[in-house]
Amino acid sequence: MLKYIIRRIIVAIPVLIGVSVLCFIIIQMAPGDFLDQLRINPAISKETIDKMTHQFGLDKPVVEQYFMWLKSAVTGNFGYSYSYRRPVSSLIWSRAYNTFILAITSLIFSWIIGIGLGIFSALHKYTAADHILTVLAFIGLATPAFFLGLILLYFAARTGTFPITGMTSVNHEHMTTIGKIVDILKHLFLPMLALGLIRLVGIMRQMRGQLLDVMHEDYVLFAVAKGMPRNVVIYKHALRNAINPLITMFGYALASLLSGALIIEIIFSWPGLGRLIYNALLEQDVYLVMGSLLISSAMLIGGNLVADILLAWADPRVRLR
Amino acid sequence: MGRKFLVIVFVLLLSAAISLAVETEYRVEPYHGQYGGTLINPSLGSGPKTLNPTVARETSSTDIIDRFLDFLIELDQYGTIQSEGRLAKSWDRLEGGKVWIFHLRKGVLWSDGVPFTADDVVWSFDKVWENPKIPSGGQDVIKDAEGNFPGVEKIDDYTVKFTLKMAFRPFLRSVGLTQILPKHVLAKSVEDGTFQQQWTVNDVDKIVGTGPFIPSEYVSGERVVLKRNPHYWRKDLDGKVLPYLDGEVFKIIADQNAILLAFESGEVDHMGPRSADYPRLRKEAVQKGFVVGLDGPTFGTQFFCFNFNTPDPVKRKWFRNEYFRKAVAYAFDKESVINTAYNGLADAQWSAVSAAAKYFYDPKVRKYPFNLNFARAMLKLGGFKLVGGDLVDKDGNPVKFIITTNSGNTVREDMCNILVEKLKQLGMDVTFAPQDFNSLVKKLLNTGDWEGLMIGLTGGVDPHSGSNVWKLDGDLHFWNYSPEKREYVKKQNDYYSPEWAKEIDTIYKQETTVSDEEAKVLFNKFQETVAEHLPLIYTVQQKYIYAYSKKVHNMAPTAFGGRIWNEYAIWKEK
Numbered sequence: 001m002l003k004y005i006i007r008r009i010i011v012a013i014p015v016l017i018g019v020s021v022l023c024f025i026i027i028q029m030a031p032g033d034f035l036d037q038l039r040i041n042p043a044i045s046k047e048t049i050d051k052m053t054h055q056f057g058l059d060k061p062v063v064e065q066y067f068m069w070l071k072s073a074v075t076g077n078f079g080y081s082y083s084y085r086r087p088v089s090s091l092i093w094s095r096a097y098n099t100f101i102l103a104i105t106s107l108i109f110s111w112i113i114g115i116g117l118g119i120f121s122a123l124h125k126y127t128a129a130d131h132i133l134t135v136l137a138f139i140g141l142a143t144p145a146f147f148l149g150l151i152l153l154y155f156a157a158r159t160g161t162f163p164i165t166g167m168t169s170v171n172h173e174h175m176t177t178i179g180k181i182v183d184i185l186k187h188l189f190l191p192m193l194a195l196g197l198i199r200l201v202g203i204m205r206q207m208r209g210q211l212l213d214v215m216h217e218d219y220v221l222f223a224v225a226k227g228m229p230r231n232v233v234i235y236k237h238a239l240r241n242a243i244n245p246l247i248t249m250f251g252y253a254l255a256s257l258l259s260g261a262l263i264i265e266i267i268f269s270w271p272g273l274g275r276l277i278y279n280a281l282l283e284q285d286v287y288l289v290m291g292s293l294l295i296s297s298a299m300l301i302g303g304n305l306v307a308d309i310l311l312a313w314a315d316p317r318v319r320l321r
Numbered sequence: 322m323g324r325k326f327l328v329i330v331f332v333l334l335l336s337a338a339i340s341l342a343v344e345t346e347y348r349v350e351p352y353h354g355q356y357g358g359t360l361i362n363p364s365l366g367s368g369p370k371t372l373n374p375t376v377a378r379e380t381s382s383t384d385i386i387d388r389f390l391d392f393l394i395e396l397d398q399y400g401t402i403q404s405e406g407r408l409a410k411s412w413d414r415l416e417g418g419k420v421w422i423f424h425l426r427k428g429v430l431w432s433d434g435v436p437f438t439a440d441d442v443v444w445s446f447d448k449v450w451e452n453p454k455i456p457s458g459g460q461d462v463i464k465d466a467e468g469n470f471p472g473v474e475k476i477d478d479y480t481v482k483f484t485l486k487m488a489f490r491p492f493l494r495s496v497g498l499t500q501i502l503p504k505h506v507l508a509k510s511v512e513d514g515t516f517q518q519q520w521t522v523n524d525v526d527k528i529v530g531t532g533p534f535i536p537s538e539y540v541s542g543e544r545v546v547l548k549r550n551p552h553y554w555r556k557d558l559d560g561k562v563l564p565y566l567d568g569e570v571f572k573i574i575a576d577q578n579a580i581l582l583a584f585e586s587g588e589v590d591h592m593g594p595r596s597a598d599y600p601r602l603r604k605e606a607v608q609k610g611f612v613v614g615l616d617g618p619t620f621g622t623q624f625f626c627f628n629f630n631t632p633d634p635v636k637r638k639w640f641r642n643e644y645f646r647k648a649v650a651y652a653f654d655k656e657s658v659i660n661t662a663y664n665g666l667a668d669a670q671w672s673a674v675s676a677a678a679k680y681f682y683d684p685k686v687r688k689y690p691f692n693l694n695f696a697r698a699m700l701k702l703g704g705f706k707l708v709g710g711d712l713v714d715k716d717g718n719p720v721k722f723i724i725t726t727n728s729g730n731t732v733r734e735d736m737c738n739i740l741v742e743k744l745k746q747l748g749m750d751v752t753f754a755p756q757d758f759n760s761l762v763k764k765l766l767n768t769g770d771w772e773g774l775m776i777g778l779t780g781g782v783d784p785h786s787g788s789n790v791w792k793l794d795g796d797l798h799f800w801n802y803s804p805e806k807r808e809y810v811k812k813q814n815d816y817y818s819p820e821w822a823k824e825i826d827t828i829y830k831q832e833t834t835v836s837d838e839e840a841k842v843l844f845n846k847f848q849e850t851v852a853e854h855l856p857l858i859y860t861v862q863q864k865y866i867y868a869y870s871k872k873v874h875n876m877a878p879t880a881f882g883g884r885i886w887n888e889y890a891i892w893k894e895k
Contacts, residue, residue: 030759031757031759031760031763032758032759032760032762032763033759036758036759036762036763037378037379038378038458039762039766040762040765040766040778040797041458041779042778042779042786042787042788042789042790042797043458043461043462043779043781043786043789044458044461045461045464045789045796046796047461047468048456048457048458048460048461051453051456052456055456083370083371083378084370084371084521084522085371085373085376085517085518085521086518086521086522086523090523091541094541095541095542098541098542150578153578153579153582154582156582156586157582157585157586160586163588164579164582164583164586164588165572165574165579165583165588166543166544166572166573166574167543168540168543170359170361170544170546170570170572172540173538265575266575266576267575267576267579268579269543269573269574269575269576269579270542271540271541271542271543271573272542275367275542275575276367276542279366279367284759
C-alpha cells in the first residue's frame with residue numbers, strides 16, 4: 001500500500017511538469033500581457049512601459065521565461081506576482097485556507113445529508129416522501145449555483161438575519177475566541193448552503209439509484225431469502241456495493257475543492273482563492289495564474305489518489321499494487 | 322541645594338525643548354462636527370494589490386494610498402487649485418515659470434511622530450519619482466514637454482526649489498499632486514534596490530504617512546482598516562484637530578450587486594450606484610434614510626472612431642473621408658443611447674474635452690444631432706450613392722465594415738448595437754463583433770488590424786493629459802499612427818496627414834509653454850477642430866451618481882472628488 005502511494009506520487013511529478021508547460025504555453029498564446037491596461041493609459045509613456053517590460057522579464061524569450069520559473073519553482077518559490085509584488089506561494093496560501101473552510105464544510109454538509117437522504121429515498125421508494133424529495137432534487141439540479149446564491153443573498157438582505165459579504169465582521173479582531181468562531185460560522189452559513197445544496201441533490205439521486213440497482217441483485221435477494229436481518233442486508237451488503245461509484249465521485253469532488261467555489265465566492269465576496277485566480281487571469285498576472293493552476297492539478301492528482309485508497313478500503317475486491 | 326538646582330536645570334531644559342518644537346501651522350477647514358465613529362467604505366473588486374504608490378495601478382490600491390499620503394498643493398472638490406496647499410503652505414512662480422519655490426507647512430509630523438521637512442520632498446522626487454530604476458506612471462507625469470525631470474533642491478528645512486529646463490504650464494498640477502513619501506522610513510530600501518517590494522499589502526504595520534488615516538490592518542480579500550492619524554495638520558472652525566472619525570474601513574466586495582445589498586442593509590455607509598439602480602434607491606431614500614444624488618459628468622470620455630490605416634485600401638479611403646465620418650456622427654442616436662443604456666442619467670458629449678473640466682471645456686463646438694437625412698446628405702457629398710438599397714462608394718465598392726469594442730462592457734455594446742442599426746438604415750453593411758480587451762489592445766496599438774471602434778479614455782482637469790493621444794507621433798494616436806511610429810503604416814505607403822491634424826499637433830506642442838489663459842484659447846481651437854473634422858466621434862458621458870446614509874455627516878460628493886474627498890471632516894452618528 002505504502003509502496004503504491006509512493007509510486008503514485010513519483011508518477012505525479014512528470015505529470016505536473018507537463019501541466020506547467022501546457023499552462024505556460026496557453027498563457028503565452030493568449031493575446032496581450034499584464035501591461036496592456038497601462039498601454040492604453042494616456043498618461044503613461046512608451047518608455048515607462050518598456051522599462052516595466054524589462055523589469056518583469058516580459059522581453060525575454062518564452063522558453064527562457066519558463067525555465068526561469070521552473071528553476072525557482074523547484075526551490076519552492078513560484079515567482080512573484082506582478083500586481084502584488086509578493087511571492088505567489090504566500091498569496092495563494094493565505095487565500096487557499098479560506099476557500100478550504102468554505103469547500104470542506106459544504107462538502108461534509110452535502111455528502112452526509114445527500115447520502116442519508118439518498119438511502120432514505122431508496123428505502124421508501126415511491127412513497128410520498130420519496131416523490132417530494134425527487135421533485136426537490138429536480139428543482140435543485142435545474143438551479144444554477146449562482147442563482148441560488150443570489151436568492152439567498154436577497155433573502156439575507158431583506159431579513160437581516162445573516163451578514164451579506166465577507167468572512168468576518170469589521171470588528172472581528174476585537175472578539176473573543178468563541179465570538180470569532182460564531183462570527184465566521186454566521187458568515188459561512190449562506191455560501192456553504194448555496195454551494196452545498198446544489199451538490200447535495202446530485203449525490204442524493206446517485207445514491208438512490210445505485211442502492212435501488214443493488215437491491216435487485218441476486219445476492220441481496222438471496223440474503224433476504226435466507227432470513228438475514230434487514231438492516232444487515234442493507235447496510236453491510238447492499239450499501240457497501242452501492243457506494244463504489246460515489247467514492248470515485250468523491251475523489252473528483254476533492255479535486256475541485258479549491259476551484260469549484262469561484263462563482264459563490266464572487267457573489268458572497270468570500271475572500272477565497274477563486275477570486276484571486278479569476279483576477280489574476282483577467283490581469284494576466286502570469287506567475288500567479290501558474291501557481292494556482294499547479295495547485296489545482298496537484299489537488300486533482302491527490303483527489304484521485306485518495307479516491308483510489310478509499311475504494312480499496314471500502315471494496316476488498318479492489319487491490320492496489 | 323544641589324537637588325533643587327538640578328530640578329531647575331531640568332525644567333529650563335524641558336521648556337527649551339518645547340519651545341524648539343515648531344508649532345504646527347494648521348489648515349483651517351470650514352466645518353463643525355463631532356469626534357468618533359468608523360466610516361465603512363465599499364471597495365469594488367478584489368481589493369488593494371499594493372500600498373506602494375509607484376506600483377499601484379488601479380483604483381482599489383490608489384483609493385487606500387490617497388488616504389495616508391499627501392502632496393504639496395490642494396484641490397477643491399471640482400479640481401481647482403487652492404491658494405493654500407496641503408504640505409506646501411504657499412509657492413512662488415519665478416522666472417516665467419522656470420523656477421518654483423514651495424514654502425512648506427511648518428510643524429507637520431509623519432504619523433510616527435517624526436517631523437516632515439524639505440528633506441522628505443527633495444528625497445521623494447530625487448530618489449523615488451525621478452529614479453530610472455523605479456519606473457512608474459507618476460514618472461511620466463512630472464516630466465516636461467521634452468521629457469526632462471525638474472531639478473529639485475532644498476533651500477532650508479521648510480523651503481524647496483524646483484528648477485525647470487523650460488517653462489511648463491502643467492507643472493504645478495503635475496508636481497504638486499505627486500505624493501511625498503517618508504524619507505526616514507524608505508531611504509534604505511531605495512539604496513538596496515528593494516523599494517518596489519516595500520509597502521505591499523502585508524506591510525500595513527510599517528506604513529507611515531501625513532494623511533488623515535493610516536492603514537493598520539489588512540485581511541486578504543476582505544478589508545483594509547485605517548486608523549486616525551493623531552498628528553494630522555487640519556483643524557475645524559472650532560479649533561478641533563481633524564479628522565473627526567476614529568478610522569475608516571474599506572470593505573472589499575467583488576460584485577456591484579452585493580455592494581448595493583450591503584449598502585441597503587447598512588453594512589457599508591455609501592456607494593456609487595449604477596444608473597439602473599438609481600430609481601430603486603431614490604424610492605427607498607426617505608424610508609431608509611439615504612441621501613441619493615447626481616453630479617455632472619465624469620472626466621472619462623467615450624468615442625467612436627475609424628482606423629485611417631486599416632489594412633484594406635478601399636476602406637482606408639472611406640474612413641479618411643470627412644463626409645463619411647460626419648454621416649456616421651449624424652447617425653449616432655444619442656437620445657436612444659442615453660435612455661436605453663444609461664436610464665436617462667447621461668449627457669451627450671460633443672467636445673473632445675469633458676464638460677467636467679470646467680475651465681477648458683468649450684460648449685460652442687459643432688454638434689451633430691441625430692438626423693438620418695443629414696447623414697444621407699453627407700454621404701452624397703462624400704461621393705457615396707445608394708444602389709438598390711445598398712450604399713456604394715464612387716468606384717462601386719459596397720460599404721461594408723466591422724465595428725468592435727471590448728466585450729463585457731455592456732454599455733459600449735448597447736451603444737454599438739444602436740449605431741449598427743442606424744447605419745444599416747443608411748444602406749451600410751455593418752457587423753458588430755466585440756473582442757476581448759487584451760486582443761483589442763494588441764490590434765489597436767501594434768498590428769492596426771481593425772476598422773471601426775468604440776472605446777474610452779481617461780481624462781483630467783487639464784486637456785494636457787491628452788497630449789499622448791493627439792500629437793501626430795503620440796503613442797496613443799492609434800487611429801492614425803505616423804509611419805515613424807508604426808511599421809505597418811510605413812508599409813502601406815499612403816500616410817494621410819491632413820492640415821487640421823497638423824494644427825492639433827501644433828496646439829499640443831505650444832500649450833505647455835504658455836499661460837493658462839492662452840492655453841484656453843488654444844484648447845478652444847483644438848476642440849472646435851476636432852468637432853469639425855471628427856477624427857473621433859464623441860458619444861455620451863455618464864452622470865456621477867452617489868448614495869450615502871444620513872448617519873454620515875459633512876459628506877459632499879462630486880464627480881471630481883468622489884464621495885470621501887473631505888474625509889477629514891466626515892463624522893458619523895453612533
